[in-house]
Amino acid sequence: MRDDNPNPSLMPGQLLARGVSRALRSHDFVSVEELVPTSGLRVDVMALGPKGEVWIVECKSSRADFQSDTKWQDYLEWCDRFFWAVDGDFPTELLPDETGLIIADAYDAEIIRMGPEAKLAAARRKVMVQKFARHAAIRAQAARDPGGFIETPY
Template sequence: MDDSPLPSQPGFRIARGVSRLLRSLDHAVLSEFVPERGLRVDVISIAANGEIWIVECKSCRADFTGDRKWQSYLDYSDRFFWAVDAGFPDEILPPDTGLIRADAYGGEVLRQAPLTKLAAARRTRLTRDLARSAALRLQMLQDPQGAGQGG
């Protein structure tokens, strides 16, 4: 039985399903990550082989057409995917990107994203930033009052 709270917004529901899919593929997953000021990716993950994937979740046509930053995310991933629900018009998505069909409970990779390896310096910085972000979030969960006492 699944007792976890179900997100109310469609994009968050898709992101939860994507996160579950990626965990089933042995990825370490983080949602709502900021790779640099002005950018926020929906889901980012590190695979067991070290590949970094970014998944942007789109709940409708307007959500996709209004996204002006997605091409900037390509510089922060080895593979870039769109995640959409069953009613999304897939034909509007760029064909040279990955495609995941997802709902709140899971997902499926319909089209693998092409591999574009990150530069070593960018990978090192991004991996460090992901680790710090994940550790700070875990600390906040474990000790909400003490988590903000950093230097």
Template structure:
């Protein structure tokens, strides 16, 4: 399979490989609530939810005005960048993952802020529904918005 074309997608590929190796189920480009779209969200072996935002350049980081809104939708929040990214530009909040298209490593573990049970239940359900619909779309590309044509 060819590498993704966009730099952020290449970072996301490496981060997804790391997370799967840690026992997480990963979903790319997920909308936890209207107006927010995260690069990666994962559910860990104990039900913990992590969000990872991939930043491929200074401009990409400067353009992201919504990242603080992601903090209320996960137990741990991470920035993912490549090894050449100027780390001093990243906000202190969150963990740090260094990535390339082939893998990643956690350079700084994110602090844990546990989600409230009702939000966790809703988010877990929404992740499962989106993942299921995407998988079904691969099996039956004729599906539109979850309904057969």
């Protein structure tokens, strides 16, 4: 994995999210960044698998970033699997063993430890797939017409 920053305007966590999204695509998952599953929560990466699997990945760029995250356990009820994504220098012993682990950089990532599966209820899965689709469509439309589209709150 490479160390150089391909886009200096992106923050370290956003660079990790980019590498994670690329790697998840190689596993046949599509992803969106900064999705709001419910009021007060915003996940770094939500991925949707070919069978409707919902994974959430939280990207942490430093020890302080991880230690200041007080909401991560609230994400567990919104996904089938939960992962942390960190760079190769991150002290991974800080991360809970009962969560998934991805080592990433701006270009790629590798799943080191699979997050345990906790299947979503059908009704919750439907809500998450709809949120995912709407979020992706809003982002695509905004990219096509950045001056003419106003993003609406979820």
